[in-house]
Amino acid sequence: MDLKVDIARCSAELDRLAQFSDVPAPAVQRIVFTETDLAARAYLVGLFEEAGLKVRHDTVGNIFARWEGTDPTLPPVATGSHTDAIPYSGKYDGTVGVLGGLEAIRTLQRAMRAAGFTPAVPRRSIELVMFTSEEPTRFAYGCLGSRLLSGQLPPDAAAKLTDADGQNLDNVRQSAGFTGPLADVKLQPGHYSAFAELHIEQGPLLERANLDIGAVTAIAAPAALRVRYTGPGGHAGGVMMADRRDPLLAASRLALEVDAAARESGSPDTVGTVGVLDVHPRAVNSIPRDVLLEIDVRDIDGPRRDRVLERIKQKAKQFGDELGVPTTIEMINADPPATSDPAIVAAIEQSCVDAKLTHQRMVSRAYHDSLFMSLVCPIAMIFIPCRDGMSHRPEEYSSPAAIRAGIEVLARTLYQLAQ
Amino acid sequence: MDLKVDIARCSAELDRLAQFSDVPAPAVQRIVFTETDLAARAYLVGLFEEAGLKVRHDTVGNIFARWEGTDPTLPPVATGSHTDAIPYSGKYDGTVGVLGGLEAIRTLQRAMRAAGFTPAVPRRSIELVMFTSEEPTRFAYGCLGSRLLSGQLPPDAAAKLTDADGQNLDNVRQSAGFTGPLADVKLQPGHYSAFAELHIEQGPLLERANLDIGAVTAIAAPAALRVRYTGPGGHAGGVMMADRRDPLLAASRLALEVDAAARESGSPDTVGTVGVLDVHPRAVNSIPRDVLLEIDVRDIDGPRRDRVLERIKQKAKQFGDELGVPTTIEMINADPPATSDPAIVAAIEQSCVDAKLTHQRMVSRAYHDSLFMSLVCPIAMIFIPCRDGMSHRPEEYSSPAAIRAGIEVLARTLYQLAQ
Numbered sequence: 099m100d101l102k103v104d105i106a107r108c109s110a111e112l113d114r115l116a117q118f119s120d121v122p123a124p125a126v127q128r129i130v131f132t133e134t135d136l137a138a139r140a141y142l143v144g145l146f147e148e149a150g151l152k153v154r155h156d157t158v159g160n161i162f163a164r165w166e167g168t169d170p171t172l173p174p175v176a177t178g179s180h181t182d183a184i185p186y187s188g189k190y191d192g193t194v195g196v197l198g199g200l201e202a203i204r205t206l207q208r209a210m211r212a213a214g215f216t217p218a219v220p221r222r223s224i225e226l227v228m229f230t231s232e233e234p235t236r237f238a239y240g241c242l243g244s245r246l247l248s249g250q251l252p253p254d255a256a257a258k259l260t261d262a263d264g265q266n267l268d269n270v271r272q273s274a275g276f277t278g279p280l281a282d283v284k285l286q287p288g289h290y291s292a293f294a295e296l297h298i299e300q301g302p303l304l305e306r307a308n309l310d311i312g313a314v315t316a317i318a319a320p321a322a323l324r325v326r327y328t329g330p331g332g333h334a335g336g337v338m339m340a341d342r343r344d345p346l347l348a349a350s351r352l353a354l355e356v357d358a359a360a361r362e363s364g365s366p367d368t369v370g371t372v373g374v375l376d377v378h379p380r381a382v383n384s385i386p387r388d389v390l391l392e393i394d395v396r397d398i399d400g401p402r403r404d405r406v407l408e409r410i411k412q413k414a415k416q417f418g419d420e421l422g423v424p425t426t427i428e429m430i431n432a433d434p435p436a437t438s439d440p441a442i443v444a445a446i447e448q449s450c451v452d453a454k455l456t457h458q459r460m461v462s463r464a465y466h467d468s469l470f471m472s473l474v475c476p477i478a479m480i481f482i483p484c485r486d487g488m489s490h491r492p493e494e495y496s497s498p499a500a501i502r503a504g505i506e507v508l509a510r511t512l513y514q515l516a517q
Numbered sequence: 518m519d520l521k522v523d524i525a526r527c528s529a530e531l532d533r534l535a536q537f538s539d540v541p542a543p544a545v546q547r548i549v550f551t552e553t554d555l556a557a558r559a560y561l562v563g564l565f566e567e568a569g570l571k572v573r574h575d576t577v578g579n580i581f582a583r584w585e586g587t588d589p590t591l592p593p594v595a596t597g598s599h600t601d602a603i604p605y606s607g608k609y610d611g612t613v614g615v616l617g618g619l620e621a622i623r624t625l626q627r628a629m630r631a632a633g634f635t636p637a638v639p640r641r642s643i644e645l646v647m648f649t650s651e652e653p654t655r656f657a658y659g660c661l662g663s664r665l666l667s668g669q670l671p672p673d674a675a676a677k678l679t680d681a682d683g684q685n686l687d688n689v690r691q692s693a694g695f696t697g698p699l700a701d702v703k704l705q706p707g708h709y710s711a712f713a714e715l716h717i718e719q720g721p722l723l724e725r726a727n728l729d730i731g732a733v734t735a736i737a738a739p740a741a742l743r744v745r746y747t748g749p750g751g752h753a754g755g756v757m758m759a760d761r762r763d764p765l766l767a768a769s770r771l772a773l774e775v776d777a778a779a780r781e782s783g784s785p786d787t788v789g790t791v792g793v794l795d796v797h798p799r800a801v802n803s804i805p806r807d808v809l810l811e812i813d814v815r816d817i818d819g820p821r822r823d824r825v826l827e828r829i830k831q832k833a834k835q836f837g838d839e840l841g842v843p844t845t846i847e848m849i850n851a852d853p854p855a856t857s858d859p860a861i862v863a864a865i866e867q868s869c870v871d872a873k874l875t876h877q878r879m880v881s882r883a884y885h886d887s888l889f890m891s892l893v894c895p896i897a898m899i900f901i902p903c904r905d906g907m908s909h910r911p912e913e914y915s916s917p918a919a920i921r922a923g924i925e926v927l928a929r930t931l932y933q934l935a936q
Contacts, residue, residue: 186798234801300755318754322801333908334790334813335883336719339780346791347776350769357766361758371753372765373801375794379605382653382741382792382811384909392801394753464754489752490803
């Protein structure tokens, strides 16, 4: 079939979605269940319905838009991603998978009508999923929606998660209009026949190799933890150095240790980051009294990542002990890596050949809802290049040509899988 | 004369003043020119007027309450301190010098009337000063009011200082009701004949030595600087370690260096602290992009402190260069130490003898408005013990007995100086 992607329309929709933001352009911030997020959802649901898709949502805010096939009793093929956005991020992370997924479906609709199919729908239904709360900003867990869909996170545990203001998820999702038991979210294994997610690479490799498409074969194992050090505080002028127990010194040592532990793992695939370091009471003439770190560690290899985590936790405690400041260590999450299904990877590669696009196999260093959907059904991901590999910053950029290529490959892949 | 300090009244007034706070008790926060600060000022002015003092204020909000003497043409004796309070501090820092100074004056009023003086006032006027903006929280400079009174800070420079919201001092002070030229604040040298400030020690030495009073002979030289590191930021999962330029790593090295530089100065009198370390954008899955440190360095010895500052600035730049992250270094202030006037110190010691209180000579590690008043007139300070030397934290505490002793010594000292 000849597929004509309407990239002008999709680009305009990406731009419009980026305007739903709580920080000034070009940065984006759209935290789950905020007014801005709810307004963006309304915009998207409008687009889904306009495309003739049957829209429903579940009790935690995952949104499903179904293009019903000739045999709706068969497990559908699914695609999708997220639209929430961390502070001061860009406009392509996740959104390309949702609006690109929508355009992939619209492209197939047009192509099948033009090719004379009657009805002009595939055999299996194709379902577009907008996962809720993929970013960890509000409730600490990344991929909250897909964790619940897959059963990786039990509903009781999810209900009690609180945000920085002490509000729990259960109340927040209900106030946002998503009511009913959280236990209803979980899908049965095999609910879908396959899940394929289109996403920007968030790394520099496709651009450096000048390739159009990455066929993702595995997703790195993510982990995060919180470390808190507490000291007596005191007057910056009045307390002699010998009398001090300053938690910022332990935290500083730990920040350097996280970096070293990742670099010294034996593989360049390990990454470690301190993204949050909060100092209380935060006054120039006051010795820090309370310091909180949030640490992110990832690797393609689960056991290697866990060795790095152990090193970090052990050193965290050692630095606190050496300084005489009580240390609290709390794991937030540590998930195993995921492997793509070979048949879907093959379908992606075939789609690239059919679309005359260059491609390579690669791994995903960032984790995505696909990681947890791998517990429900076979999965794979389609990557497109992004400029300088930049992401989680306003300069994040993928060209319309790159996005168009990704949408065409997604459309062809979904079509193959939906037969 | 027999002096009877009404410590019950003064303690009640200290407790009342502590209630003017923007954080919950027992912590105190009272930032200059906020609603809470203005309400506290109104309360204090009421007390000053109740004591029959003539109250005026200057154009930046320093408040003066004068007990007129028999010869008002002579330069008055002054006492006083501040009532603004940093975030999560205690209720005695500065307030003991203002409410204690008020009670010292009321004590002398009662004593002179009881002793039959006619009129019951000393020869020189005695003036109680409530210095504005002693804490650096809002406008970066500590002792803003006394810097302007002494001419150490020119009015044009002061007018342009901005707070964290970008509002400048000139607008803020006028909105608070303090209008007129800032140039009017400056006092002529010799405006006062002497200035003596009562303050809690903010250190543990008097308590450890079980002494009632510290006669302060010198005030340490304070300095503060800002260092900012800026990197590209990026995705915590997506950017390989070899490709990173993380400003938090430079900042962590610098925090450890500040501590080492202070400890290695050759003297226990050097202190160095990082009280502020801000990470932007502050998200667990985002590599820090911008990190700001605020650094406090102090010493009794000016040249030694300056050597420590040089080491810190040099290392700050080195760490930025090694990491490839642009470094901005901005000195906020670097003031010379101050020496107390021997005659006032002698008057303080004589007052201790007359009051049958134990005492020792000592230096002040924290700096105070007295540091800048030393450019206007002879100065000295009177210290009282505080529990465990704690300050700049809610646990800050001086007993009523300790405060009573300080007030009696202040009253006797002021009386001697006012002859």
